[in-house]
Amino acid sequence: MHWLITQGRHLNSVLLAFMAVAFMLGVAGALQAPTLSLFLSKEVGVTSFWVGLFYTVNAVAGIAVSMILAKRSDRTGDRRKLIIFCCLMAVANSLVFAFNRHYLTLITLGVFLAALANTTMPQIFALAREYADNSAREVVMFSSIMRAQLSLAWVIGPPLSFMLALKFGFTTMFLSAAGIFVVGALLVTFCLPSVPRVFGPENQAVAAVSGWKKPNVRRLFIASMLMWTCNTMYIIDMPLWITSVLGLPEALAGALMGTAAGLEIPAMILAGMVVKRIGKRRMMVLAVAAGVVFYGGLLLFPTRNALIVLQLFNAIFIGIVAGIGMLWFQDLMPGKAGSATTLFTNSISTGVILAGVLQGSLAQQFGHGSVYWGILVLSILALGLTCRVKDV
Known part of the structure; x- marks a missing residue:
């Protein structure tokens, strides 16, 4: 608490915005992940092999897409725009899972949208690091408090996920996640700062390696x-x-x-x-x-x-x-x-x-x-x- 007070009013508002975004998007992710295998086996009706294949394909696609977007985000543009785009892809992904029960569609379109959506959190932490560096703030404490929001989200999200899925159905659960992602996109749009990135000759040389x-x-x-x-x-x-x-x-x-x-x-x-x-x-x-x-x-x-x-x-x-x-x-x-x-x-x-x-x-x-x-x-x-x- 002392650290928050001493950083000044402006930092407090920005820190609160980053905390809110990390928590909201963390809850949205924690709603979907714990019940995914149950969804695939019960709702989609596939065997354990196809459930495992889905996880493998999803992870591989996430790695490939996130690396491509990360390299682009480090070179050009406002990182916030990429975060907003990824939030919207997360909304689309949630809607696909809410109303679709065809395995082939989920493992192709669903996995592609999920890979884009999963890039959101790394980009938020990258933006937080750049903001802290740019404003000469305490980087480690800033990031640690944000990361704690994800842990808090995972304390709340899984029980809520099972409650929604088992009592109200998977469609309601995925629609709830979509709604939270929309709120997250709005918070990013109106509350997170835009951090200008200026690359000098030294930084350009480093970025090239x-x-x-x-x-x-x-x-x-x-x-x-x-x-x-x-x-x-x-x-x-x-x-x-x-x-x-x-x-x-x-x-x-x-x-x-x-x-x-x-x-x-x-x-x-x-x-x-x-x-x-x-x-x-x-x-x-x-x-x-x-x-x-x-x-x-x-x-x-x-x-x-x-x-x-x-x-x-x-x-x-x-x-x-x-x-x-x-x-x-x-x-x-x-x-x-x-x-x-x-x-x-x-x-x-x-x-x-x-x-x-x-x-x-x-x-x-x-x-x-x-x-x-x-x-x-x-x-x-x-x-x-x-x-x-x-x-x-």
Whole structure:
């Protein structure tokens, strides 16, 4: 609160606008994502294979489209216009899913519109970074508070999604998401600032060099991909593991996810407060180390109380990686905020693709316990790679 007061009235209004946009669009996304597999299996009537194929195609298309738009956004134009366009594509996507039940249409037109829509959030964070840099504000705290809005959205969105879908139907749920995206587009249009970007000779030279050609960026991308692979494998498998293997109640899965999501918010805010003294690299190493402790703890202490306590390490891991990780990408790719932010989000998408393949294969061939040994190994690899990334 002290930080908000000391930044001045103008920053407060802009920060509130960014927070509102991130929260509203986060809720809209959290309405659709949790029930998507249920929608495809129950409403569209496809088997598990086609559900999995949809997720894979959706993730691949999202990576390709977001990278193309990110490169364009870093070179020319007002970033707000691209954000508004992506919000409108999100509205169109929600309408397609609300009134269409044909798999081929959803996996083609629906996936294409979703790929455009998913570019919205990286561009909002890129605009926030540019605004903070342009106005000489505290970048890390600014971004951490915004990122906390997404965690809050994911505390609220999934229960609301299931309530709307199961009580009122999927059409109502998707129409509700469309309405929230419309509100988000209006907030972007009338409340977010337009940040002029001036490229001098030095910036032009930097922008001409692909971030992927830098060893540190490559290492961070692979490390981040492995981190999100671990997180997604855990989310996919945990409800099945605690019921079929540990014999614990199904409700515990929701309690564990809710506990972690709630703890992520203070973890993000605290990280934003201390990162200036500790540094992004040390913070990220600490976060991934907490992830290793978490996943190792799942194997060593598979009891109800221990699983709840371990969520503290899960929250430190995800809370810091989700906020500081994005900023570290931006620091390693100066002058390319859009491409850097999109590279971070694409590491998440790639991790999701890899997680689905690994979790299904390991669980089917060797049982659910093997999934957590696999996660532990991947988290240790991610820690080693993170330690090798050097600050600019």
